Amino acid sequence: xxxxxxxxxxxxxxxxxxxxxxxxxRYQWCPACRxxxxxxxxxxxxCGGRALDWRxxxxxxxxxxxxxVHRAPSAAFxxxxxxxxxxxxxxxxxxxxxxxxxxAPETVRIGDRVRLVFEPRGEVALxxxxxxxxx
Amino acid sequence: MRRARLTGVAATAFGALxxxxxxxxxxxxxxxxxxxxxxxxxxxxxxxCAYSLVEPHMMLSSVxxxxxxxxxxxxxxxxxxxxxGCAAVMHAAMLIEAGRCRHVLVVMGDxxxxxxxxDDTVALLSAVGHAQFEVPYGPxxxxxxxxxxxxxxHEHGATPEHLAHIAVTMRRHAxxxxxxxxxxxxxxxxxxxxxxxxxxxxxxxxCLVSDGACAVVVSAADAARDTRPPGVALIGSGQGHTxxxxxxxxxxxxxxxxxxxxRALGEAGxxxxxxxxxxxxxxxxxxxxxxxxxxxxxxxxxxxxxxxAGALALGGSLPTNTHxxxxxxxxxxxxxxxxxxxEGVRQxxxxxxxxxxxxxxxxxVHGDGGILSAHCSLVLART
Numbered sequence: 001x002x003x004x005x006x007x008x009x010x011x012x013x014x015x016x017x018x019x020x021x022x023x024x025x026r027y028q029w030c031p032a033c034r035x036x037x038x039x040x041x042x043x044x045x046x047c048g049g050r051a052l053d054w055r056x057x058x059x060x061x062x063x064x065x066x067x068x069v070h071r072a073p074s075a076a077f078x079x080x081x082x083x084x085x086x087x088x089x090x091x092x093x094x095x096x097x098x099x100x101x102x103x104a105p106e107t108v109r110i111g112d113r114v115r116l117v118f119e120p121r122g123e124v125a126l127x128x129x130x131x132x133x134x135x
Numbered sequence: 136m137r138r139a140r141l142t143g144v145a146a147t148a149f150g151a152l153x154x155x156x157x158x159x160x161x162x163x164x165x166x167x168x169x170x171x172x173x174x175x176x177x178x179x180x181x182x183x184c185a186y187s188l189v190e191p192h193m194m195l196s197s198v199x200x201x202x203x204x205x206x207x208x209x210x211x212x213x214x215x216x217x218x219x220g221c222a223a224v225m226h227a228a229m230l231i232e233a234g235r236c237r238h239v240l241v242v243m244g245d246x247x248x249x250x251x252x253x254d255d256t257v258a259l260l261s262a263v264g265h266a267q268f269e270v271p272y273g274p275x276x277x278x279x280x281x282x283x284x285x286x287x288x289h290e291h292g293a294t295p296e297h298l299a300h301i302a303v304t305m306r307r308h309a310x311x312x313x314x315x316x317x318x319x320x321x322x323x324x325x326x327x328x329x330x331x332x333x334x335x336x337x338x339x340x341x342c343l344v345s346d347g348a349c350a351v352v353v354s355a356a357d358a359a360r361d362t363r364p365p366g367v368a369l370i371g372s373g374q375g376h377t378x379x380x381x382x383x384x385x386x387x388x389x390x391x392x393x394x395x396x397x398r399a400l401g402e403a404g405x406x407x408x409x410x411x412x413x414x415x416x417x418x419x420x421x422x423x424x425x426x427x428x429x430x431x432x433x434x435x436x437x438x439x440x441x442x443x444a445g446a447l448a449l450g451g452s453l454p455t456n457t458h459x460x461x462x463x464x465x466x467x468x469x470x471x472x473x474x475x476x477x478e479g480v481r482q483x484x485x486x487x488x489x490x491x492x493x494x495x496x497x498x499x500v501h502g503d504g505g506i507l508s509a510h511c512s513l514v515l516a517r518t
């Protein structure tokens with residue numbers, strides 16, 4: 001069975017993946033636009049500015065949309081079906097695609113609060129989300 | 136403006152075509168479209184192609200020119216996924232309006248059903264996701280469209296039944312087309328009982344994987360006088376682009392099709408209500424539903440109930456995908472999007488046979504590529 005895909009890390013994404021390996025979710029911040037940027041790029045996609053900062057996310061967000069995958073894209077994911085994929089809006093104002101793990105996938109709903117967890121995969125730590133404990 | 140004419144169209148049969156090759160399919164469609172126009176390969180001075188998954192080549196349009204024995208004054212290959220067919224017709228019209236070409240051949244085809252395994256096709260297409268920030272999470276194309284469906288249903292109250300009615304209507308239309316991939320009728324219950332691919336999308340909410348090819352000849356207005364069938368003019372075209380990867384989309388219910396359709400309809404000087412027949416990209420049932428509303432053919436939340444009431448069927452207020460669309464006529468990559476153009480031309484010529492929309496004078500055609508990412512709209516009129 002083939003392995004699940006790993007990111008091919010490049011210069012502009014290395015700080016992100018290195019932070020993940022250290023247990024932190026980081027995102028780019030454009031001081032000129034005062035806006036977050038995700039995914040990492042060499043320049044701000046709004047103003048073209050290259051002086052981007054890195055900030056640490058608290059790793060809390062809300063589900064914007066969710067699906068449960070029953071037909072895997074490749075052999076590597078076949079053992080995992082059914083699994084949940086969601087678009088998660090982080091509290092810092094950026095959106096990520098990730099799996100929602102640690103719960104029955106069909107129970108995940110739009111509006112659910114989720115928190116960051118890391119999945120070890122090969123050389124990297126892959127950011128994932130799990131339902132946040134209810135307050 | 137020197138408005139371009141669509142003077143020849145052809146589609147091979149779509150479905151399983153054992154032994155076919157991508158280039159051979161290109162040639163079959165090309166020769167048929169040229170014959171339809173009353174032209175020969177030597178008349179072609181522009182050639183536009185797309186891409187093939189089965190026979191990929193970094194210079195596909197040069198390879199196709201060589202295979203056909205065409206020596207064009209201008210050629211290139213375009214890559215906009217499902218929008219490529221419409222975008223190539225728009226590109227051909229610009230070449231003609233610029234005076235560069237008189238007869239541009241647009242041809243696309245692939246044999247991704249019999250030329251590769253279904254697992255390989257699904258895996259290759261899944262690479263449309265972002266390699267670092269999407270693909271590691273295991274999304275398929277249906278899963279990404281399912282995210283759109285989930286959000287759309289949440290915001291507008293649509294139901295799986297609404298989506299199923301679209302699949303049922305497309306299949307009914309395909310049953311009236313002898314070249315369609317899937318022609319046996321299906322019911323709403325059949326769609327809902329088909330296996331889940333990515334919730335809420337069932338197997339029958341998803342387009343087919345087919346072998347097939349399509350071609351369109353776009354001619355200058357003066358050159359079109361020498362061609363055979365009654366003319367169809369391109370009177371408006373436009374594109375719209377907001378993202379490639381779904382996680383970067385500014386909205387999950389409003390897409391680049393809004394701008395593409397606005398530009399095309401505006402250039403043509405017509406409104407959605409003026410359209411007699413629509414041929415709109417339907418990679419999934421949700422694709423058609425969300426595009427119809429984003430482009431202004433229906434109010435927000437109204438397209439689902441309208442589809443259930445028969446609005447998109449022959450005899451309805453907006454007969455849509457009269458050939459059966461990607462859901463049932465078939466989908467062979469860029470050629471699947473070009474099939475919508477072919478059908479729009481046939482409807483305007485009155486050649487639809489049992490699926491003809493009476494008195495069709497104005498057709499709207501739309502293609503989308505990626506995950507509702509790249510959009511191109513065309514407005515065609517009988518001349």
